[in-house]
Amino acid sequence: MDLLKKIREKKAVVGIIGCGYVGLPLALEFAKKSFHVIAFDIDADRVRQISNRISYIPDVPSAELGACIENGTLEATTDFSLLSQVDTISVCVPTPLRKTRDPDVSYIVESLARITENRRKDQLIVLESTTYPGTTREVLFPELEKKGEYEVGADYFLAFSPERVDPGNPRFNIVNTPKVIGGMTPACVEMAEALYGSIVDRVVRVSSPESAEIVKLLENTFRSVNIGLVNELALMSHALNVNIWEVIDAAATKPFGFMPFFPGPGLGGHCIPIDPHYLSWKARQFGFEARFIELAGMVNGSMPHHVLSRIAHALNIQSKCLKGSRILVVGVAYKRDVNDLRESPALDVMTLLEMEGASLSYADPYVPELRLGSTLYQSIDIGKKELLKSFDCAVIITDHSKLDYRHLLDVLPKIVDTRNALKNIPSREKIVSL
Ligand SMILES: NC(=O)c1ccc[n+]([C@@H]2O[C@H](COP(=O)([O-])OP(=O)(O)OC[C@H]3O[C@@H](n4cnc5c(N)ncnc54)[C@H](O)[C@@H]3O)[C@@H](O)[C@H]2O)c1
Structure with missing residues (x-):
């Protein structure tokens, strides 16, 4: 046959x-x-x-x-x-x-x-x-x-x-x-x-196979560049004291010509942080510099540093510094409701915090343990109130839907929210946004 x-x-x-x-x-x-x-x-x-x-x-x-x-x-x-x-x-x-x-x-x-x-x-x-x-x-x-x-x-x-x-x-x-x-x-x-x-x-x-190969790279480059754009706008809005998520939600009411992308702590996963570099590498062989790709990579790559500065700010309000503070990282998978840690920005943020001498723990219902350099971390149970009370600050890196954010807010003194997970909380005193 x-x-x-x-x-x-x-x-x-x-x-x-x-x-x-x-x-x-x-x-x-x-x-x-x-x-x-x-x-x-x-x-x-x-x-x-x-x-x-x-x-x-x-x-x-x-x-x-x-x-x-x-x-x-x-x-x-x-x-x-x-x-x-x-x-x-x-x-x-x-x-x-x-x-x-x-x-x-x-x-x-x-x-x-x-x-x-x-x-x-x-x-x-x-x-x-x-x-x-x-x-x-x-x-x-x-x-x-x-x-x-x-x-x-x-x-x-x-x-x-x-x-x-x-x-x-x-x-x-x-x-x-x-x-x-x-x-x-x-x-x-x-x-x-x-x-x-x-x-x-x-x-x-x-x-041709080449067209099919580029289709995938275009799709992921499109995401990377647009996320880079909103991340840059998030940094700008922060300086202008404007809520970027409110701006994006309002812009998204336009029924044509706009597609919402959201800022965050940086890119993660096996695709978006990596695939555009496959395209720029190939383009370079033909003497072509893929400038959008490089620029988006730079902006997105700078986000974990911005998150670090927001955590430092949250501690500063309490007259504390990064060194020696106890920080809880909430959500470490690269995106919501998955167990995939590959290229997760949580790893970058945790590395930066470790370098500053902070004492770290993390909580992620999808990732029971993670290795960072020589340290093996195990996810903590955020249901334990006494344990939560020992932290100076939490930072939400991944907004898993099954986490109880109100409970976190009840117990913790400050929460840095990089995903707008706490958008429905009216009282904002404890919240430091991206
Ligand atoms: N994960 C995603 O969301 C996603 C989406 C679209 C495209 N992709 C692309 O698909 C490809 C695979 O990604 P993934 O996420 O499934 O990777 P993965 O790491 O989850 O799985 C790859 C599997 O291949 C196996 N493997 C490695 N070398 C092998 C070999 N020589 N022979 C047989 N098996 C081998 C590994 O053991 C592993 O089980 C990548 O090119 C990725 O960019 C991934």
Whole structure:
């Protein structure tokens, strides 16, 4: 049976490489639509957890995962020789930055090595990891062509399709978020469209893998630049003694031509602080300086320092200083209602506070412990009034919805609110805003 027919009849075996925030929900979605899915990961512990029907990704309910493991539609493995048994391969591995802030595509290269060792004719390979324009054509394609045994668009199919998952978003998920696809040949696009069209409501074709690669970078650069703009306005409004959140809410009543973005303690997560640098790195190779990206990076990167100065102000009001004060950091995940700490601005703020000699604790219902340098912190229970009373100040970095902010306000002398979490509290004496 040819590959297109196999995919359309859901008889194709779907392979997913990388079972993280992106790969595991994707594997589950294909399994729920009755494809047989083999999920690959180098992390034996993750594979064991999946096989034991335990989900470590909040958006993936263990019950749904367990049902697919039980009925045999989903299996997980560290055995990459099984790649020869799959018909499609979606690559969902990390793409971080190096210390020099250059792209680190080593995880993609490593996955590619495993694919080339174990591939066979008639497979569709789709890169989903966020990366710089040209990765599919300049990194994947030459390796897949090296032996000269298979022809792209005839013997195998290669495409790029960016993952757009927004962890913790109750409204948009894999199914109702359109999937963009750019293939090496029209047959590659057709194949990838058939695959993803069987799990998502809408597939959007673009003319090349490069366009699809840039689509994702544009989306995240758009966010980074707009957040940079409101962060700059927040700093300005602070000087002008104007409430920036009130300004944004009022501006957002305009029914056209405006989209609200909100200031905060800095960027976090695996995407927005990182992806724009993939684009500016590539642009630099063509002698082009991506000025908006750099400027937004500078403004957003300065926010943890601004937060530090607001904490110093909150202490100053009490005739105290940072050194030796007891500070409670409330919410450390990079955004509301998730357990992901990657690139979280809380880590920057905590590092700055440690450098100033403050004594730190944190509370986050989603993050039981965190390591900062050589110190292992454990989340405290903010329900314990006596414990809370010992702090000089709290700083809300992440506004998780299940935290009891009124209780915090009752007990603590000052709270620095970087997220406007306390907007509905009429009495403002204890609150220092961003
Ligand atoms: N997390 C998000 O919200 C999000 C959203 C859109 C796009 N992305 C992009 O998707 C990609 C994956 O991100 P993520 O958040 O899922 O990462 P993650 O760290 O949660 O998961 C990556 C998984 O890949 C595994 N892995 C690493 N190298 C491997 C290899 N050679 N073979 C097999 N498995 C390997 C890791 O063990 C891990 O389980 C990145 O490029 C990211 O930028 C992420």
